Every structure is written in C-alpha cells, then in structure tokens.
Amino acid sequence: MSLFLALFATGIGAGILGALLGLGGGIFLVPALTLLFQLPIRVAVGTSLMGVIATSAAVGAVESPGRGADIGLALRLEMSTAAGAITGGLLAGWISPRSLYLIFALVVFLTGAYELSKGYKAHAQKGDSRSSEVLFAADYVPSHWVLGLSLAFLAGMVSGLLGVGGGFIKVPVMDAVMGVPLGVAAATSNFMVGITAAASFFVYYNRGDIYPFLVLPTSLGVLLGAMLGFSLIPHLRAAWLRLVLVGLMFLMGIHMILQGLGYSGR
Template sequence: MALPETLLLLLLIAIGAGFLGSLAGLGGGVIIVPILIVLFHVPFVLAVGASAISVLATSTTAGSAYVHDHLTDLRIGMFLEIATVPGALIGASLTIYLSKAGLDPYLLVALGGILLLTIPGSLLGHHDEIPQGVVPDARSRRLRLGGAYLDRRLRREVPYMAARTDPALGVMFGAGLVAGMFGIGSGVLKVLALDGALKLPMKVSTATSNFMIGVTAAAGAGVLLAAGYMNPVIAAPVALGTMAGAYVGSRILPGLSNRLVRYLFLILMGALAIELILRGLGLQ
C-alpha cells in the first residue's frame, strides 16, 4: 500500500481508537501500540514513540479543560511527578536498550501481559465520590497536600487532604515505568494511587491523573525523540487521529451509556494483548 493510503488508514484507525477509548474511559493509547505492531508492522520502539505522542496530545486536550475548571490539584500532581517522571525515564530507556539488544519478543509478551492485567482494574469503579475519615500522613501535612473545589452537583465546596503518600509514590513510580516502557497512559495505576492511597475525591483524582499522564508521557516521549526512536510520519497522524476521536467521544459521552462500549473495548484490548503474547512467543 502506498504511503498516503497507509497514513489515511492509520488516521482513521487512530480516530476510532481515540473515540472508543474516550467512551470506555481508558484513552486510546492502550490499543495504539498493538494496532501499529499487528496491523502496520511498525517496530516495537517506534510504535511506543507514536503512542506516547498520541497520549501526550490527548491528555493535553483534556488537561486544558480540567485545569481551567480548577479541578486539577497542582500540589499533589507535582509532588507525585517526583516518582512518575524518573519511572518514565527509566522505562523509555529500558525499551530502547532492550530493543537494541534484539529483545523485542520479550517486550511484546510484557506489553500483552500488562494489557491483560489492566482489564480487571478497568472493570473496578472508583471508590466513594468523596471519601470520609481520611487521615493525612506527616508528609501530606507538611507539604499541605490538599485543597478544595466547588462541586456543582452537590452545590457546595468540598475540602480534601491526601492520605498515605509513601504507597502513592511507590505505585506512581510503577505507573511511570509502565508508561515510559510501553507508551501508554497507565491511568489505571495512577487512579489506584490517587484513589486507593491518597483517598482523593473522584473528580480531583480524575483531573489530577490526567495532568500527570501528560507530564509522564512528555518524559518518555522526550527520551524516545532525542534518541531518534520517533518517526513523525507515523506519530503525527496517530496523534491527530486519537485527539480528534477523543474530542468527539467526550462530546457525545454524556448522552451515552458507556458500559457496553467499555466491555467491547476491553474485549478488543484483550484480543490484541493475546496476539502480542503469541507473536512474542513465536506462535504467530
């Protein structure tokens, strides 16, 4: 297939991935890498680079709206980036190193495994919208990791404080590592830290996670770009497509019941994950 047709197809698939990812609440990044590898035969490390750029573009689009609504907690986001950014730098470096060493099959199996492990986490809902009885640890109190936002539905101001910072930093390092290695947002892990360890209100958790996904993706994408593992002819249409799809998805989301879409998306993700594992094991 000639390049214009290939890239047009890539753009259309990226629009679909961004659209479905947005409706499913997972982002399109989780299926972009497998699609590029399976359908377009793009080398692993270049697929990771293109996906990181698309995650960066999509989270920047949503992030500008969240920041504007004052829902993003900049203190907590910046504090946790101390863990995610080194994780992403190490993750992207590992992918480059392993790819140079000819270990792509292991990376395929690892990504497939990560995607399969993401599925149960994606089916779990958030915790209570506004957690009660939160006990901040010493670091949270010292850095004053808390804030307040105006909840339009509840029609009142909701104050909050972060609870346990040590486990949150640990999970965030892992989230950064996975994001850097595989070019995905790893929002499931980030929400695990923000919801489970810090016990933030759901709206703050979602907005802050989005803020962090952008900064973490920039860390991984920066390493891949500077090391020469980013092909803009692949990454640009993927970024344009996922962003456009995610934008349309977010516009029609309020009018849809997204449970069915989420299940379909997870089935597609599971099938792609199994395909990656089979390829990595040389069974495909």
C-alpha cells in the same frame, strides 16, 4: 498519502476507544500499529506516546484546565512519575521486543480486569446517595506519601515502557492509597498524563525510535478521536459499552501474546 490516511484513521479509532473508557489511546494504539502496520514495538510505543500527549490536549480542550484537579498534588507526584517514565523509556531499549510484547499483554489484561471491576462497583453503587460533592470533596489531606510516590514511579515506568497513559495505576493509588477523592484523583491523573508521556518521549526520540511521518498523522487522529469520544460519552450506555471495549482489549492482549511468542501472523 494512503499511509498518512491509514495512520490518521487508526489514530481516530484509538482516540475514540481510549476516551470512551477514560484511558489514553495508547492501550489500543500500540497493538493496532504492530498488527496493522507491522511496526516494531519500540517505534509503536514512541508513536503512541505522542498520541497520549494529544489525548491530554483533548481533555484540556473539552474541560476547563485543571478542573477538579489537585495541582499541588499533581506536581509533587509528577516528579516521581516523570522519573519513572524516563526509566521506563530507557528500559524499553534494553528489554527484548518479545518481552515487551508479553509485558504489554499483561498490562492490557490487568487494565481490562480493572475496568470490569469499575463497572461492577458502579452497578453495585447505583442509587448511592453520594454526590459529586463527595467525589470532589475538598476536605482531604493526602497521606502515605512514600508508598504513593513509589507507586507513582511505577505508573510512570509503565507509561514510558509501553506508551500508555498510566492513569489506571495513578487513579487507584491516589484514591485507595493516598485518600484522595475519586473525582479529584481522576482529574489530577488527566492533568499529569501529558507531562508523563513527554518525559519518556524524548528518550525514544534520542534513541531514534520516533519517525515524524508516523507520529504526525497518528497524533492528529488520536487528538480528533479523543474529542469525538468525549462528545459521544453522554449518548452511550456505559454498561454494555464497557463490556465491548474490554472484550476488544482482551483480543488485543491475545495478539500481543502471540507476537511475544513469535507468531506474528505474517
């Protein structure tokens, strides 16, 4: 029971942090599971994937299903993203655990840098006359499909390899590469993330990296934490919150580097 509660609490924390940054809880959950519970990274990633699915469910619970999302775009991109997720799940079985730790650390640092750049752009554009109608504009035609589908495959592969949502890749790809309005891109990514995670989850399940006694409390915690996090967002100041959470991400990245170099802290 104590393990159940500890995993449940860890899931709540990861879900809250992920929701506050607009990321899947996996970016926080995988390092927490390896650090606090000494789980092998493949088991932590498999457990995290179910947490990503739970986060997607939480998004659906607090927002109207598909609100703002381009469903047609999502379904076309998801064919490539799901293929990438399955590929990433298979690669995770071949890559050494130490290499997985180092790859995860790299992704954490890149995600942290992306989040800081988002905060800088938001500050620079404060007072901009653009409204939500621009963010969710309907008069757009997605372009550069070959590059977009290729990068969607990469996003799926990162998700399947590391147990994260991959939205930090999908959103910029849709916005900057394919010409999709930012609000639509974010909503479309949220719609896709659970499907992407489910595709690779079954790879981990078939390989024996999924343990129900770990997945159940963690996923329930992430689901609750994500819903709590979404409810907290309107009451918190985004600028300092982003800095604190990105700082925490960098600390977790350092932990993953140490794990990859063989310094487990045991």
